[in-house]
Amino acid sequence: MTLTSAAITLFIGYTLCYAALCAVSPFGNCRKCRGFGFQLIKDRKGRLRPGKLCRRCHGDRKRIRIGRHLFNIASHIYRTGTR
Known part of the structure; x- marks a missing residue:
């Protein structure tokens, strides 16, 4: 296994865990x-x-994660495009 394929595998694993x-x-x-x-x-x-x-x-103590924000944007674009 080369270094490139190991890096790609590690990146895909990290992405799936974050998702x-x-x-x-x-x-x-x-x-x-x-x-x-x-x-x-x-x-x-x-x-x-x-x-x-x-x-x-503003005292809410929480923030939306970047990945979830991107998912919300993508789903909004998909919904408005299929109406």
């Missing part, structure tokens, strides 16, 4: 707040407490 992940769990944690919904700030004693709502997810 399965997007099908099972279409939403992931927000990258900015790491799924908390707000930024953590420290008070004067050094204790962590919730701060302002996350500007990226």
Whole structure:
């Protein structure tokens, strides 16, 4: 088995695993707040407490995965094209 065929096999395996992940769990944690919904700030004693709502997810704590977003776009184009 050559290096190219091994790389192609690895890429196809990774793609299938990511597609399965997007099908099972279409939403992931927000990258900015790491799924908390707000930024953590420290008070004067050094204790962590919730701060302002996350500007990226607006406190929803979740984001849609890139693969699921692409699937939604493709299915929308297919639906509007077959009407």
